[in-house]
Amino acid sequence: MMEKFGGDDKYLCASFDPSDDRFNPKKYWRGPVWINMNWLLYNGLKNYGFLDVAERIKKDTVELISRDGFFEYFDCRKDNGEPARTGYGGNNFSWSAALLIDLLNTD
Numbered sequence: 001m002m003e004k005f006g007g008d009d010k011y012l013c014a015s016f017d018p019s020d021d022r023f024n025p026k027k028y029w030r031g032p033v034w035i036n037m038n039w040l041l042y043n044g045l046k047n048y049g050f051l052d053v054a055e056r057i058k059k060d061t062v063e064l065i066s067r068d069g070f071f072e073y074f075d076c077r078k079d080n081g082e083p084a085r086t087g088y089g090g091n092n093f094s095w096s097a098a099l100l101i102d103l104l105n106t107d
Helices: 002-006 035-047 051-068 094-104
Strands: none
Touching: 035 051, 035 094, 051 094
């Protein structure tokens, strides 16, 4: 499961199966990484003792935002064929900013 959604070529966690023909990394709920969903997954996995996966989600989330800024959602592919851009939707998205602050202030 980890390889499908988060191999070396992907950020965790795509909102749709990246190997499915209907996958679209720029279309709502058809593939993008959403910071709000990553925050929920991180906290749930951490609470149930899946610390390695939780930390990977946190690391990938911080990397996406550090790389592109506070976008609404992100392409899960690390090499998406576009010059250094993975963020889409609203920019300066306060939900992403608030959840990043929370992630950075948790162990």
